[in-house]
Amino acid sequence: MTATDVFINSAAENSARNYNPLPVVVASAEGAWMTDVEGRRYLDMLAGYSALNFGHGNRRLIDAAKAQLDRVTLTSRAFHHDRYADFCAQLAELCGMEMVLPMNTGAEAVETAVKTARKWGYRVKGVPDDTARIVVAANNFHGRTTTIISFSTDPEARDDHGPYTPGFDIVPYGDLAALRAAITDSTVAVLIEPIQGEAGVIVPPEGYLAGVREVTRAQNVLFVADEIQSGLGRTGRTFACEHEGVVPDMYILGKALGGGVVPVSAVVSSREVLGVFRPGEHGSTFGGNPLACAVALEVLAILRTGEYQERAAELGDHLHQELQSLAGVPGGPVREVRGRGLWAGVDLDPALGTGREFCERLVGRGVLAKDTHGSTIRLAPPLVISKEDLDWGIERLREAVARG
Ligand SMILES: *Cc1c(COP(=O)(O)O)cnc(C)c1O
Numbered sequence: 001m002t003a004t005d006v007f008i009n010s011a012a013e014n015s016a017r018n019y020n021p022l023p024v025v026v027a028s029a030e031g032a033w034m035t036d037v038e039g040r041r042y043l044d045m046l047a048g049y050s051a052l053n054f055g056h057g058n059r060r061l062i063d064a065a066k067a068q069l070d071r072v073t074l075t076s077r078a079f080h081h082d083r084y085a086d087f088c089a090q091l092a093e094l095c096g097m098e099m100v101l102p103m104n105t106g107a108e109a110v111e112t113a114v115k116t117a118r119k120w121g122y123r124v125k126g127v128p129d130d131t132a133r134i135v136v137a138a139n140n141f142h143g144r145t146t147t148i149i150s151f152s153t154d155p156e157a158r159d160d161h162g163p164y165t166p167g168f169d170i171v172p173y174g175d176l177a178a179l180r181a182a183i184t185d186s187t188v189a190v191l192i193e194p195i196q197g198e199a200g201v202i203v204p205p206e207g208y209l210a211g212v213r214e215v216t217r218a219q220n221v222l223f224v225a226d227e228i229q230s231g232l233g234r235t236g237r238t239f240a241c242e243h244e245g246v247v248p249d250m251y252i253l254g255k256a257l258g259g260g261v262v263p264v265s266a267v268v269s270s271r272e273v274l275g276v277f278r279p280g281e282h283g284s285t286f287g288g289n290p291l292a293c294a295v296a297l298e299v300l301a302i303l304r305t306g307e308y309q310e311r312a313a314e315l316g317d318h319l320h321q322e323l324q325s326l327a328g329v330p331g332g333p334v335r336e337v338r339g340r341g342l343w344a345g346v347d348l349d350p351a352l353g354t355g356r357e358f359c360e361r362l363v364g365r366g367v368l369a370k371d372t373h374g375s376t377i378r379l380a381p382p383l384v385i386s387k388e389d390l391d392w393g394i395e396r397l398r399e400a401v402a403r404g
Helices: 003-014 059-069 084-095 106-125 146-150 176-182 208-218 240-244 290-304 307-327 355-364 387-402
Strands: 026-030 033-036 041-044 099-103 133-137 168-171 187-192 222-226 250-253 265-269 334-339 344-348 376-379
Touching: 041 387, 059 290, 084 099, 084 250, 084 265, 084 290, 099 106, 106 133, 106 146, 106 187, 106 222, 106 250, 106 265, 168 176, 176 208, 187 208, 208 222, 208 240, 290 307, 307 334, 307 344, 307 387, 355 376, 355 387, 376 387
Parallel strands: 133 168, 133 187, 187 222, 222 250
Antiparallel strands: 026 033, 033 041, 099 265, 250 265, 334 344, 344 376
């Protein structure tokens, strides 16, 4: 048995099987590259679903974390700590908003957004108690809690976890007329991903986000953008909403906000909206802790340079050009390519294999990527990737799909 087999077999014994990882056991990583327990190197084309936008072992982020580790790591929000105010101020500024409510994981931030929108509905909009509704999109992915999977349309995520939380209306993604029709006097929010990641990197039709902005404003409904995966540089802008010049009422952020070091998430909004909370009405032991704030402050400093947004835009154009040339081959294995910036969903001819099988072939060629549903591969390399490495990865993808 190889060292890889030993690790995988041991994990199979004692870990719940809620994942089916590719057969690679990572031991270390730097930049866009990971090294396994047998010394083989792999190009990371997933970047922890965008949690690693700034690369593995990013010097600035690791140094910020190390410095904070030696000072103070956790206070709980029972006390103030000296990194908190800066974190809130700088994150609000990046978002062009006023207030921040920090949590840890993405799902907690989505839960926070749901609670905030409902509370705003009752306290500010005047919706009768316990009747608030939130409009969401089909094929969404917002996390794994019981309430969030209650409005998932994916049976894998949803089945066997009922009874489900009521209060959600599901409309087709990208269909503005359906969204408009779903809004009633009880609607407090529209919650969508500006680009659906988990669904296969689905970019909505041109004008959709601007349309959602218009409809929600006209109906006094909050536009909540889940930018946990699409935000913080991935698409070539700080926020994916910017591609349509849209500013929502609330951003939900996570993943890259913690720099791949610690889980950091947040809801960011106006004073009118986040001002609804009084002490004791919501919270988290770890939310906004000193270590999280120190790392996130460095993430924000990196984002303010605009360097990574620019890289994602430039390298993303290149990536999409190359992928489109693959998709342009009549009868070829690539059916469709979607995405923005350094983010792509590649639909392969299902007759040639599942997305999983393509990803296994990629492993054999030294590239780590992840399938989504069916025959789609998702590519989201760290934004620090060099053009040479990106081209190398694209070449391996070309080989993997060519073998059919
Ligand atoms: C990953 C993700 C989440 C959930 O984040 P966790 O940190 O895994 O809880 C929510 N929304 C979107 C769009 C995501 O990509």
